[in-house]
Amino acid sequence: MAILLADCNNFYVSCERVFDPKLRKRPVVVLSNNDGCVVARSNSAKKLGITMGIPLFKVRDIVDANNIATLSSNYALYGDMSARVMGALREFTPEVEEYSIDEAFLSIDGDADRAAREIRLKLYKWTGLPVSIGIAQTKALAKVANHLAKKADGGVYAVTGGNVEVILDSLPVGEVWGVGRQYEKALRSRGIESALQLRNMEVGRARRLLTVAGARIVEELRGTSCMPIELAPPARKSMVCSRTFGRTVETLRELREAVGTFTISAAEKLRRHGLATSAVSVWISTNPFTLDEPHYSNSATAEVAFPTDSTHELLGLTLAACESLYRAERKYKKAGVMFAGLVPASPITIRMFDDERGQRLQRVSEAVDKINRKHGRDTIRFAASGLKCGWQTRADRRSRRYTTNWGELVTVG
DNA sequence: TCTGGGGTCCTAGGACCC
DNA sequence: TCTGGGGTCCTAGGACCC
Numbered sequence: 001m002a003i004l005l006a007d008c009n010n011f012y013v014s015c016e017r018v019f020d021p022k023l024r025k026r027p028v029v030v031l032s033n034n035d036g037c038v039v040a041r042s043n044s045a046k047k048l049g050i051t052m053g054i055p056l057f058k059v060r061d062i063v064d065a066n067n068i069a070t071l072s073s074n075y076a077l078y079g080d081m082s083a084r085v086m087g088a089l090r091e092f093t094p095e096v097e098e099y100s101i102d103e104a105f106l107s108i109d110g111d112a113d114r115a116a117r118e119i120r121l122k123l124y125k126w127t128g129l130p131v132s133i134g135i136a137q138t139k140a141l142a143k144v145a146n147h148l149a150k151k152a153d154g155g156v157y158a159v160t161g162g163n164v165e166v167i168l169d170s171l172p173v174g175e176v177w178g179v180g181r182q183y184e185k186a187l188r189s190r191g192i193e194s195a196l197q198l199r200n201m202e203v204g205r206a207r208r209l210l211t212v213a214g215a216r217i218v219e220e221l222r223g224t225s226c227m228p229i230e231l232a233p234p235a236r237k238s239m240v241c242s243r244t245f246g247r248t249v250e251t252l253r254e255l256r257e258a259v260g261t262f263t264i265s266a267a268e269k270l271r272r273h274g275l276a277t278s279a280v281s282v283w284i285s286t287n288p289f290t291l292d293e294p295h296y297s298n299s300a301t302a303e304v305a306f307p308t309d310s311t312h313e314l315l316g317l318t319l320a321a322c323e324s325l326y327r328a329e330r331k332y333k334k335a336g337v338m339f340a341g342l343v344p345a346s347p348i349t350i351r352m353f354d355d356e357r358g359q360r361l362q363r364v365s366e367a368v369d370k371i372n373r374k375h376g377r378d379t380i381r382f383a384a385s386g387l388k389c390g391w392q393t394r395a396d397r398r399s400r401r402y403t404t405n406w407g408e409l410v411t412v413g
Numbered sequence: 414t415c416t417g418g419g420g421t422c423c424t425a426g427g428a429c430c431c
Numbered sequence: 432t433c434t435g436g437g438g439t440c441c442t443a444g445g446a447c448c449c
Contacts, residue, residue: 031417032416032417032418033417033418034415034416034417035415035417036415036416036417037416037417039417039418039449053416053417054416055415055416056415056416057414057415057416058415058416060415073417099448099449100448100449101449102449103449177447177448178447178448179447180446180447180448181446181447182445182446182447183446183447210446211422211423211424211446212422212423213422213423213446213447234421236420237420237421238419238420238421239419239420240418240419240420241418241419242417242418242419243417243418244416244417244418287416288416289415289416334417336418393417
């Protein structure tokens with residue numbers, strides 16, 4: 001049995017290119033919310049020196065000089081394309097772990113190399129997306145293999161007992177899955193610079209230095225699997241909705257509208273997942289990059305007496321929290337709402353102590369969801385979200401929702 | 414002028430209890 | 432005046448991932 005890691009190449013950029021062929025001849029980057037940072041790059045954009053996560057304004061000159069296409073992110077499109085990819089993978093085996101929007105681990109019996117090549121061809125045919133596949137005995141090694149598959153002819157690479165030492169020896173330790181910037185620094189300062197050196201580290205030492213995560217990585221690099229494939233996603237524990245504003249917000253009225261909007265959308269998501277929340281947090285923050293004004297950020301948490309999924313009830317809590325955090329004379333740039341302590345929204349947990357009014361409000365939330373699902377987002381809205389929304393996130397270069405909205409289909413001719 | 418959003422896990426240390 | 436030891440639970444902060 002082998003573990004395969006299928007990872008879509010430059011996923012967001014590739015999704016855009018499927019529907020706009022003109023983008024295939026140009027370097028392309030996709031931007032984070034608010035058109036702030038680069039979150040996906042075509043290979044050609046990578047070669048021009050655009051790094052992951054860089055703020056757009058810092059590479060403005062490279063972008064202009066090379067006619068790089070810059071797109072706002074289009075999550076409706078990427079989410080839908082992801083579902084198609086995952087569906088296609090399940091045609092080959094039910095043993096699929098959806099690891100992220102653009103990656104999945106698969107467990108394959110028999111000729112893994114042959115299966116990988118077939119999966120890759122079919123996926124391209126069915127979705128138009130190029131995928132690379134790494135093959136190995138453990139997840140961490142499959143990640144390493146995938147890294148090499150990105151550059152390999154045919155987009156498939158297998159790490160085996162025979163080649164593993166050579167490969168790990170030439171891989172910088174910071175490229176290993178689970179080794180971030182801090183861990184890399186800690187390892188390098190002790191002379192551990194390659195993945196091979198990390199693999200050869202004493203497990204106890206790795207644990208002391210990098211906690212149990214480090215111990216697991218060492219074991220996995222040695223070929224001992226300690227991160228099994230998870231076929232069912234574990235229950236979600238928290239849910240967040242937060243945004244950076246398109247401009248600063250100074251009035252309590254606007255801040256309340258923003259927090260109200262985030263609450264409404266997080267509550268919708270709560271009900272979609274059949275969950276209820278038992279703790280609600282709100283945070284607000286000024287721009288941390290502005291040096292001439294003092295930075296202010298603060299958060300407040302409210303416990304909910306009985307877990308709830310009612311927008312009305314949640315709005316009461318988050319708006320009160322928002323008011324308690326608000327300080328006049330500040331320029332707010334970001335706010336967010338988090339629901340934690342999520343539990344299944346069974347009738348008992350939610351409604352045992354509800355009065356008639358509570359049940360009516362419950363039905364209001366459900367009715368709003370139903371209407372919006374049927375007739376499109378924001379057909380009906382709560383007044384708390386405001387009407388003008390001058391603070392709204394910028395997304396000036398968003399492509400169309402080609403696959404999820406009838407009004408935005410591709411037109412031919 | 415312009416700097417994303419949404420998650421999880423682990424640990425240390427304090428509070429509290431017997 | 433002397434002043435234990437062990438256990439659990441919770442939280443904040445830090446690390447990681449995409």
